[in-house]
Amino acid sequence: MSGFVMRRLLNGGALCCSLLALSACAVGPDYHKPDTAMPVAFKEAPEGWKIAEPADAADRGAWWRVYQDPLADSLASQVAINNQNLKAYEAAYRQAQAVVREERSNLFPTVTGAPSVTRKKSAGVLSTTNTVEATASWDLDLWGKVRRQIESDKASAQASAAELAALTLSAQTDLVTDYFALRYQDSLTRLLNDTVRAYERSLLITQNQHAAGVAALADVVTAQTQLQTTRASAIAAAQLRAQYEHAIALLIGKPPADLTIPPGELANTVPDVPLTLPSTLLERRPDIAEVERTMQQQNALIGVAVAAYYPTVTLSAAFGFSGGPLDSLMSASNMLWSVAASGSGTLLDGGARSAAVDAARAGYDQSVANYRETVLAAFQNVEDQLSNLRILQQEAGAQAEAVRLARQAVDITLNEYRAGTTTYTSVVTAQATALSNEETALQIQQSRLSASANLIEALGGGWNVSQLSREATR
Numbered sequence: 001m002s003g004f005v006m007r008r009l010l011n012g013g014a015l016c017c018s019l020l021a022l023s024a025c026a027v028g029p030d031y032h033k034p035d036t037a038m039p040v041a042f043k044e045a046p047e048g049w050k051i052a053e054p055a056d057a058a059d060r061g062a063w064w065r066v067y068q069d070p071l072a073d074s075l076a077s078q079v080a081i082n083n084q085n086l087k088a089y090e091a092a093y094r095q096a097q098a099v100v101r102e103e104r105s106n107l108f109p110t111v112t113g114a115p116s117v118t119r120k121k122s123a124g125v126l127s128t129t130n131t132v133e134a135t136a137s138w139d140l141d142l143w144g145k146v147r148r149q150i151e152s153d154k155a156s157a158q159a160s161a162a163e164l165a166a167l168t169l170s171a172q173t174d175l176v177t178d179y180f181a182l183r184y185q186d187s188l189t190r191l192l193n194d195t196v197r198a199y200e201r202s203l204l205i206t207q208n209q210h211a212a213g214v215a216a217l218a219d220v221v222t223a224q225t226q227l228q229t230t231r232a233s234a235i236a237a238a239q240l241r242a243q244y245e246h247a248i249a250l251l252i253g254k255p256p257a258d259l260t261i262p263p264g265e266l267a268n269t270v271p272d273v274p275l276t277l278p279s280t281l282l283e284r285r286p287d288i289a290e291v292e293r294t295m296q297q298q299n300a301l302i303g304v305a306v307a308a309y310y311p312t313v314t315l316s317a318a319f320g321f322s323g324g325p326l327d328s329l330m331s332a333s334n335m336l337w338s339v340a341a342s343g344s345g346t347l348l349d350g351g352a353r354s355a356a357v358d359a360a361r362a363g364y365d366q367s368v369a370n371y372r373e374t375v376l377a378a379f380q381n382v383e384d385q386l387s388n389l390r391i392l393q394q395e396a397g398a399q400a401e402a403v404r405l406a407r408q409a410v411d412i413t414l415n416e417y418r419a420g421t422t423t424y425t426s427v428v429t430a431q432a433t434a435l436s437n438e439e440t441a442l443q444i445q446q447s448r449l450s451a452s453a454n455l456i457e458a459l460g461g462g463w464n465v466s467q468l469s470r471e472a473t474r
Helices: 003-022 063-067 070-077 084-107 145-211 217-251 278-284 286-307 352-419 424-458
Strands: 110-113 116-122 125-140 312-323 335-344
Touching: 063 070, 063 145, 063 424, 070 145, 084 145, 145 217, 145 286, 145 352, 145 424, 217 424, 278 286, 278 352, 286 352, 352 424
Parallel strands: none
Antiparallel strands: 110 125, 116 125, 125 312, 312 335
16 A cells, blocks of 8 residues: 555545544533422321332332232233233333334444446447455534433433333232232122121021911011022122233233133231332333433433534545456555545524424423322322321221121011011111121232232332343343
């Protein structure tokens, strides 16, 4: 290679180094997370509730195991693996990762190879020309437009990862609450079947009383009606149970025909859920992480819009050989090369660029408002579930006493009916009141269990912002 060519290449390299040093800057604002309203403590936290220690706030993974139900554990564990909605969002996340890699490629030159063979005849003479040439083109990111776009795409990919985590947590919570609803129907069916047997005994009493001539036929018909109504209610409970079983099958990505959940009982105890400080909630809820990442995405797009004010600079080069026979193609006499630099900039656009910058800033302001609203809604969500648990616990205590008294009333009125000192209407009323109170007690227990699962979801489950995939940040 001649000294002239070498000097040209060295000068070009020095120019490139200077331009690369200049490209270290990036126009547009750097991202800083905005402040948001932050309470010191949760208002509805019951007195004596434990604040989570650092170990409690770590990734708990399978949070539903606090209910100590192996079947619920098995079902909830399948949600993240088989749920088809989550598979769709997981594919969207991988797509966002690919967009980051695609945009990152714009930081590097594009090199193409173009070999060719030309054979021609001129003045009766055949000749062959072989050409081997490589060309390179490089749009220099002097003003940081590409880097700001990469920053935006990274934040978008992280927002997609957080969205996937939020939807996974929501689907797992739906499965757990559906499981509690199914177990409520199981317990209700058991209660109704027990009541049917009690009503059968009551019917026998009325039949004996009628046979002895001390009770009217109406008492027998009333007892029969009450018995059949309760049997019908037990059948209806089985119908609702089947629907919850089908819903659980959908959540774990199975056809309903492939899932059969054996009957069981609603859990008697509600586990305690350790609380975190409100400030920790910002790191534990994936929906907050999603909108926070969206803020950075929108902030970076401001830089992309501002960079449109500056000219683009492109370096291009070509190097190769062109000549006759292949055996002498690579000689210095057949060498060809070129180096060029070009720039372009918009001189007049009718205000398009300023409008684009204004639109980007407005998009960022919107994302800030969405972030602050999501944080406030998260605090409300936690407070709602805390108050639900506190009030339901008080209600459960009062309802347990109501059940005890209603059962006592049934025994008293039934004994009085046997003695002939009261009508059967009093017995029916006492029995209906007792059944209603038993059902209400079961409903309260289901609500308490569901509220505890919703509280765990409101606290972020076992998630932490550190779990955002590193693939999106490379």
